[in-house]
Amino acid sequence: MDASTETLTKTRVTALPGDGIGPEVMAATLQILEAAKAPIEWEAAEAGAVCFNKGSVTGVPRETLDSIARNGLALKSPLETPVGFGGKSANVTLRKHFELYANIRPVRELPGVTTPFTGRGIDMVIVRENVEDVYAGIEHMQTTTVAQCLKLMTAPGCERIIRAAFALALAEQRKTVTTATKANIMKLTEGMMKRVSERVGLEFPEFRQEHIIIDNCAHQLVVAPEQFDVIVTSNMNGDIISDLAAGLVGGLGIAPSSNLGDHAAMFEAVHGSAPQIAGKGLANPTALLSAAIMLLRHISAFGVAEQIEQALFITLAEGKNLTGDLSPKGHGVGTAAFTEQVISNLGRSSNLPSRQYSRLALQAWPQLTAHTEPTTRELVGIDVFLESDMGSDEIGQALETLAQDSPFRLNGVSNRGVQVFPATGGQTFLVDHFAARFLFKHPITLDSSSANGQPEISYLVQRIGTRFAWMHIEKLQRFDGKDAFERPQGEG
Ligand code: NAI
Ligand code: MG
Numbered sequence: 001m002d003a004s005t006e007t008l009t010k011t012r013v014t015a016l017p018g019d020g021i022g023p024e025v026m027a028a029t030l031q032i033l034e035a036a037k038a039p040i041e042w043e044a045a046e047a048g049a050v051c052f053n054k055g056s057v058t059g060v061p062r063e064t065l066d067s068i069a070r071n072g073l074a075l076k077s078p079l080e081t082p083v084g085f086g087g088k089s090a091n092v093t094l095r096k097h098f099e100l101y102a103n104i105r106p107v108r109e110l111p112g113v114t115t116p117f118t119g120r121g122i123d124m125v126i127v128r129e130n131v132e133d134v135y136a137g138i139e140h141m142q143t144t145t146v147a148q149c150l151k152l153m154t155a156p157g158c159e160r161i162i163r164a165a166f167a168l169a170l171a172e173q174r175k176t177v178t179t180a181t182k183a184n185i186m187k188l189t190e191g192m193m194k195r196v197s198e199r200v201g202l203e204f205p206e207f208r209q210e211h212i213i214i215d216n217c218a219h220q221l222v223v224a225p226e227q228f229d230v231i232v233t234s235n236m237n238g239d240i241i242s243d244l245a246a247g248l249v250g251g252l253g254i255a256p257s258s259n260l261g262d263h264a265a266m267f268e269a270v271h272g273s274a275p276q277i278a279g280k281g282l283a284n285p286t287a288l289l290s291a292a293i294m295l296l297r298h299i300s301a302f303g304v305a306e307q308i309e310q311a312l313f314i315t316l317a318e319g320k321n322l323t324g325d326l327s328p329k330g331h332g333v334g335t336a337a338f339t340e341q342v343i344s345n346l347g348r349s350s351n352l353p354s355r356q357y358s359r360l361a362l363q364a365w366p367q368l369t370a371h372t373e374p375t376t377r378e379l380v381g382i383d384v385f386l387e388s389d390m391g392s393d394e395i396g397q398a399l400e401t402l403a404q405d406s407p408f409r410l411n412g413v414s415n416r417g418v419q420v421f422p423a424t425g426g427q428t429f430l431v432d433h434f435a436a437r438f439l440f441k442h443p444i445t446l447d448s449s450s451a452n453g454q455p456e457i458s459y460l461v462q463r464i465g466t467r468f469a470w471m472h473i474e475k476l477q478r479f480d481g482k483d484a485f486e487r488p489q490g491e492g
Contacts (some may be wrong), residue, residue: 020273128238
């Protein structure tokens with residue numbers, strides 16, 4: 001599309017200038033977009049340190065949330081997470097408030113930015129699930145020495161991120177979608193993402209589809225990064241490999257990202273507020289500018305996006321007037337001179353690689369097919385987690401006695417996921433946190449709203465409580481005859 005035909009209607013976008021170098025890279029970015037006649041009307045809003053300093057608890061005031069909610073779009077500079085306020089990061093608050101579940105991180109070799117991988121043709125996008133997994137922050141100390149964090153993954157959460165990956169592959173005419181998981185170890189959580197990707201993938205036969213174990217993915221990213229096209233992965237895995245991948249093409253300082261949800265999209269640089277160089281006019285606006293280019297494509301302003309991207313690429317490739325982080329020592333210029341250089345290159349076209357983009361269409365929540373309910377659901381037992389300094393045999397024998405006259409039998413006791421009773425002969429280091437697995441002598445059928453079995457559980461837990469301090473209980477279920485829980489290491 002011709003850039004000039006896109007400028008008729010303007011889209012309103014919330015601009016968050018942020019902290020540290022934030023206002024400087026934002027000003028530079030807006031200046032370039034203005035010069036390119038990008039069809040955007042900006043609405044400035046505050047977030048981050050400025051707001052914490054004014055006494056805001058979250059760092060994101062109501063007016064800012066309202067502005068983003070109204071516009072559905074935001075361009076965000078880095079926000080500081082002040083140390084000592086004890087509060088949550090304003091970035092995370094924004095992501096969660098708007099349920100921005102898809103974190104899109106393009107990783108592409110930039111012209112003129114030389115790295116050990118230059119010339120390999122790295123051009124991939126990492127699609128990271130952004131709100132689930134261990135990042136829900138549900139953590140509990142179990143005993144004074146044992147910490148626990150819940151890794152929650154959901155069928156709809158997996159489905160929407162997998163669908164986002166395919167939507168992105170379609171929008172960018174990519175060929176391969178690789179799902180990276182740790183399904184070999186975490187069969188239920190990470191395995192869910194793998195299974196969902198295999199099911200949803202059937203709807204997209206036009207793409208090559210692969211599954212890769214996440215640690216091998218990290219290895220392959222360093223050994224042969226050019227093989228990857230779209231990688232989709234869970235929150236924690238994506239956090240790590242997206243930083244790793246950014247490092248392959250020149251580091252976090254030039255990497256953009258978007259955070260997409262059903263109702264809002266937020267575009268940002270990956271880097272932070274760089275307090276060491278803040279206010280000195282030295283910051284490189286490339287990352288935020290690249291995020292703004294993603295924003296332009298998101299609102300279908302493809303021509304302007306392409307024009308700005310070409311101007312940026314030409315500037316980087318020619319190496320004239322680059323900021324200090326991209327120049328040999330002593331040869332860097334300031335933010336303003338770099339910005340002028342990009343503006344002066346607007347309208348020039350080059351033979352640098354460019355890509356055909358179309359609108360990225362996310363499938364909204366109610367359209368997800370989610371999963372199919374099992375026809376049968378049984379309660380087969382419980383795990384009772386307890387604190388004890390006693391030896392394994394002593395614990396096992398005591399629990400067997402306590403379970404007599406109950407509808408349960410003790411199946412075994414484990415410590416940090418390894419069976420220790422009945423003893424297996426393994427050499428397990430013991431902490432004061434054990435899991436006792438009790439199985440119903442006769443499994444109980446559950447209908448969908450069923451609380452069946454709970455009186456029996458209460459009875460057993462009450463008996464256990466006469467001798468042990470228990471921490472928490474997990475129900476053991478079977479869906480369609482298949483165990484919906486894992487077995488401890490060493491269980492026969
Ligand atoms: P940082 O990304 O701010 O800085 C790391 C290094 O990269 C520093 O040497 C810095 O000078 C350099 N750098 C970063 N961006 C640059 C740019 N545009 N031009 C030239 N050099 C650049 O990471 P750091 O120091 O860990 O974090 C500083 C603050 O930023 C913290 O308060 C942190 O919480 C916040 N932060 C915010 C993020 C966000 O808003 N998404 C992301 C990461 C950190
Ligand atoms: Mg990170």
